[in-house]
Amino acid sequence: xxxxxxxxxxxxxxxxxxxxxxxxxSMGPQHPSTHGVLRLDLKLDGxxxxxxxxxxxxxxxxxxxxxxxxxxxxxxxxxxRMDYLNPLGNNLAYVMAAEKLLDLEIPERAQVxxxxxxxxxxxxxxxxxxxxxxxxxxxxxxxxxxFRQREKILNLIESASGGRMTPSxxxxxxxxxxxxxxxxxxxxxxxxDFPEAMNTFETLVTGNTIWMSRTxxxxxxxTEDAIDWGLTGPCLRGSGVDLDLRxxxxxxxxxxxxxxxxxEPDGDVWARFRVRMRECYESxxxxxQALDRLKPGPIKADAPKVVLPDRDDMxxxxxxxxxxxxxxxxxxxxxPGEVYMPIEASKGELGVYMKSNGGPKPERVHFxxxxxxxxxxxxxxxxxxxIADVVAIIGSLDIVxxxxxx
Amino acid sequence: MTEKLQEFVEKLKSLNPAWVTDxxxxxxxxxxxxxxxxxxxxxxxxxxxQGFDLLADLCGxxxxxxxxPRFEVDYHLFSTKHHNRLRLKVLLSEDDPxxxxxxxxxxxxxxxxxxxxxxxxxxxxxxxxxxxxxxxSDFDGxxxxxxxxxxxxxxxxxx
Numbered sequence: 001x002x003x004x005x006x007x008x009x010x011x012x013x014x015x016x017x018x019x020x021x022x023x024x025x026s027m028g029p030q031h032p033s034t035h036g037v038l039r040l041d042l043k044l045d046g047x048x049x050x051x052x053x054x055x056x057x058x059x060x061x062x063x064x065x066x067x068x069x070x071x072x073x074x075x076x077x078x079x080x081r082m083d084y085l086n087p088l089g090n091n092l093a094y095v096m097a098a099e100k101l102l103d104l105e106i107p108e109r110a111q112v113x114x115x116x117x118x119x120x121x122x123x124x125x126x127x128x129x130x131x132x133x134x135x136x137x138x139x140x141x142x143x144x145x146x147f148r149q150r151e152k153i154l155n156l157i158e159s160a161s162g163g164r165m166t167p168s169x170x171x172x173x174x175x176x177x178x179x180x181x182x183x184x185x186x187x188x189x190x191x192x193d194f195p196e197a198m199n200t201f202e203t204l205v206t207g208n209t210i211w212m213s214r215t216x217x218x219x220x221x222x223t224e225d226a227i228d229w230g231l232t233g234p235c236l237r238g239s240g241v242d243l244d245l246r247x248x249x250x251x252x253x254x255x256x257x258x259x260x261x262x263x264e265p266d267g268d269v270w271a272r273f274r275v276r277m278r279e280c281y282e283s284x285x286x287x288x289q290a291l292d293r294l295k296p297g298p299i300k301a302d303a304p305k306v307v308l309p310d311r312d313d314m315x316x317x318x319x320x321x322x323x324x325x326x327x328x329x330x331x332x333x334x335x336p337g338e339v340y341m342p343i344e345a346s347k348g349e350l351g352v353y354m355k356s357n358g359g360p361k362p363e364r365v366h367f368x369x370x371x372x373x374x375x376x377x378x379x380x381x382x383x384x385x386x387i388a389d390v391v392a393i394i395g396s397l398d399i400v401x402x403x404x405x406x
Numbered sequence: 407m408t409e410k411l412q413e414f415v416e417k418l419k420s421l422n423p424a425w426v427t428d429x430x431x432x433x434x435x436x437x438x439x440x441x442x443x444x445x446x447x448x449x450x451x452x453x454x455x456q457g458f459d460l461l462a463d464l465c466g467x468x469x470x471x472x473x474x475p476r477f478e479v480d481y482h483l484f485s486t487k488h489h490n491r492l493r494l495k496v497l498l499s500e501d502d503p504x505x506x507x508x509x510x511x512x513x514x515x516x517x518x519x520x521x522x523x524x525x526x527x528x529x530x531x532x533x534x535x536x537x538x539x540x541x542x543s544d545f546d547g548x549x550x551x552x553x554x555x556x557x558x559x560x561x562x563x564x565x
Contacts, residue, residue, distance in 0.1 A: 057540040062556075064525070065549055069556055100433050227459050227486055230514025241486055248489040339433050340482050340493065342462065351463050353480065368463035368482070376517040405540060 021045050025387075029058050033136040033391040036401030038375075040390070047386050052379045059405035067365035071331035072098050073172055075365065080166035082367060083403040085128050088121040088157070089345035090403075091170040094365075096251060097341035097352040098172045101334050102306060109297035110174045111253045116290035117157065117169060118252075119283040120187075123194075124153040125346035125398075126276050126283075133273070133395035134205060137214050142204050149197050152190045159183060173307035174300035187291060194284060198277075206277070215270040219381040219393035222267060229377035232370050233348025234279060235397060238272035240265040245344035257286050269389075269396040276398070306332045331360030347371055347398050369403035411436050411490055414456050421451065437493040445496050446506045449481065453511055458483040458492060461508070464518035466526040471553045476500040477528055481508070498528060507533040525550035 028039035037058035043051040063082065067075050079090035092114060099106065106114075131146030154164045159180050161167035169176050205211050221229070226239035236243060244261040246254040262278035264271035300307045308327055309320035326332075338355040348370025355364040374397045382390045415438065419426050425448050428439040440448050452458040463482040470476070475497040483492045496505055507530040508515045519530040520539040527548035530536060538545060547554055 057538075057542070060540040062549060065554075065556060068552075103433075225513075228513045230461055230512065232460075232462075236486075243486050243489075249491070337432050338437070338480075339435060340463065340480075340491070342484075342491075349462060351482065353463060353465055353482070355467055363469075364467040366463070366465040366467075368465070372517065372521075373514055376514060380513075 022050065027390075028055075034394060035132065035399055038394075038399070038401055038404075040378075042387065042390070044387060047388075049382050049385050049387055049390060052382050052390065054375055054378055056375070056401070056404050059401050061406070063406045064365055064367065067362055069361065071360050072334060072362060073327070073331065075362070076171065077166070077168050079367075080163075080168055081402060082369065082406060083345065083347065083350070083371065083400045084165055085400055086121055086125045086346045087165060087167055088117050088169060089125075089343065089350060090367075091168060092118055092252070093341055093343045093345070093350045093352045093367075094354075095170045095172045096343065097339050097354040097365075098334065099301075100339045100341055101337055101354060101356050102172070102303070104173050104301045104303055104306065106174060106252075106301055107298045109295060110299045110301075112290050112293045112295075113175060113179060113299065114170060114252050115254065115257070116187075116287055116294075117160065119286045119290065120153050120156060122283045122346040123280055123287075124150045124157075126280050127153075129276060129346075129395075129398045130201060130205070133392075133398075134211075136391045136395045137211065139205060139208070139211065142201065145197065145200055145204070149194065152193075156183070156187055156190060159186065171300075171307070173303055174298075178299050179294075184291060184294065187287070191284070191287060191291070198280060198284075201277070205273075212270065214389075214392055215273055215396070216266075216268060218269045218385060218389045219396060220266075220268045221377065221381050225380060226267065226377075229380060230373045231348070231377055232373065233344065233346070234272055234275040235348065235374050235377075237261065237263045238275045238396075239267040245342055245349060249342060251341075251343060257289050259286050269392050272396040272398075333358060333360055334362070342368075345370060347400070347403075348374060367403070367406060369406065371397075371399040371401075372404045375399050375404055408490070410488065411492065414452075414490070414492065417456070418448065418451065422447075425451075435491065435493060437495050440494050440496055442496045442498060442505045445481070445494065446508060446511070448494060449483075449508045449511050452483055452492070452494075457485045457487045458490075460484045460486050461512040461514050461518070462491070464508075464515055464522065466522040466528050466550075468526055468550060468552045471500070471551075474499055477503050477526060479505055479522065479528060503528045504531050505529075506531050509533055524548070527551065 023044050025042040025044055027042055028034040029037040039055040041053040063078050079094045080087040082090050127146040127150040131143040134142035157167050158164045161169035223239045226236050242263050259282045262275050264274045304323045309324050313320040314324055334356040336356055336358040340353045342349050342351040351368035353366040354362055357363040382393050425444050426438050430437040462484040466479045477498040479496045481494040519533055522528050523536055524538040524540050
């Protein structure tokens, strides 16, 4: 190497990094296994990872700023675009935060439908996770089977809300509209096929020795570290912490449903994989119970100043028409205060911090995204692992960059 | 306020009355107003003695340029053992938006504090790596401040 080049390298600090064994590798943002636009600065010693620095923000669209300029009901459509694999979960957290500020009582049928749809969405989200996670590790065919199941759920969601990935189905005070005719029959059809599909996944993946050797003992994080890093959801339960907000901070009537909280003690990629697989069965159980509980009834809260009236009412009643006009044109005032509404989304604790100053627009909305926090623990999990295992660890975290960058 | 939370608040107050300047209840949630200089002590006490081992969320808010104190930082504490939640709130003035970091207590505070710094300009003293996280490093201003226009000052260019 010429002295000139050496000097330049020395000044820029590149020489330190280019010693015989260490190198810096920039992975992403277009790398397919970073699940979106995540960039990782990997410091490598041969194939061993010395340090990982995640670089995020490529998808930042200022959603939290946008909330402050939109009326409460307009904010719902923004939430769809955060965690786009679990949009109904985002809808739920957002509308429940507003409902908490407004002190609204939600009718039984709306609660049941919310649980039903959220659990279907959780299964759909886990299907995408399993498919892409397996694809990252090298098992291609799983992806097609998973997406076939997800497609059926998206069709169900589409039939109810009109949207596949951006349903905006929940409204402050209830639902956008009731389930369509024949929904239960189609849902039952999906439910009848689903155990068979789960069997397929278990056969394809769970007993597979290649899968086991790629996941067991990889990406370990201890129970104390997992809590310290703020992990929630399946990642935390994969480290042996028995915590599920559906059971421990119940909302939408989850306390009346019968389900187990799967935990695995190992804290590695395999444990997180097992937790999510077992969660699919639990969600299946909850959907079954919710289907049994579907009784006819109102789907909107009795709060004419907040909830849009039915079209039929508007044709018959003057006051309904006035309320509709006022809600659409001016919005509704929310009493001053602040709330933090945590729910158990498919990836962990999704918390909405909402602050109102009494007007029709929120003063501050903050989303505590589970992916954001879970990704911050990536360096702790991947140091000392092989570079190929980093891909497996990212897959096991189940991140969605739309929610991380917001 | 539930009895359990009442107990935590009383214990905290009895240990050092200066730690809690006010207790606000609303919508079933409890907010403790904590002076900025004692936030680290309060957090450590809450984690070690009271079992609030998980920092669920840390975020900031701008109350508007005409307000004083202008900024607030909210710490949402959660316990994986007794499942209670508590909010700590620190108020900061615009001239001195500094508060001590809590990264040595919860590692998860690292990214939350970077985000709050990035979007609101609150500076966390002692943070190991206080860089912008969502916006590019050469971004001008702090986007979530109320006086920052929704569409920015000028079209942002990647050059």
